[in-house]
Amino acid sequence: MRICADLHTHTIASTHAYSTITENCVWAKKNGIKAIAMTDHCGIMPDSAHIWHFENLRILPRVIEGTIVLKGVEANIINREGELDIPKSSLKLLEWVNISMHAETSPKGEPLEIAKTYINAMKNYPEADIISHPTTDNFYCDYETLVKGALMYEKIIEINESSVIAKRSSEKNVCELLKICKKYNAPVAVNTDSHFCQLIGKTSSALKIIEECEFPESLVINSDWEKFREFILKKRPGMDI
Ligand SMILES: [Zn+2]
């Protein structure tokens, strides 16, 4: 199995990432990736991009250096009510919305409390597409509750390569989450969360776990371009991809 679209990537607009959108697109093509979502940090995350970054993304062409670009964001859940740190008016302009919890921005809690917080965010934000890295130890949550909520609100669960590489302990969480996604037929996406262009599309550690867990390829939404296209067009009819 391989991925054809990397739906979580950063540019220098998040200053702890080191490549431009053009460099990311060049390397996506080199690494055999058809499309990337440009999902920089926003709002209250330290060193995130200014809101103008997100509101002006429409000026970028659909295809850069042969790679399709989805204009997106990685937004933070900032309270138990599941509120995000980006106005809805800005979210409506975007084409791909990752929602995340980070130590710098999001309330910690018991596993069930965290899962319920994710669900509040999914419920409040039809614009959101994917729950990013719910497998970090910091925000370990009740996966049964999370996955049932993701199905109800038609969100994808992310399997995040960077989290697996950064902390071996998250491997255990990924396995547990995959098992539950498999049980409920919940779709996942495997993304890099790349902070440097050469890493775009490189998901060998996450894919290895997927293989070991015998997780079905049919549930990996970005393993096939038509499958992914169908998902995004259902939500954003008329999009030119
Ligand atoms: Zn993140």
Ligand SMILES: [Zn+2]
């Ligand atoms: Zn990220």
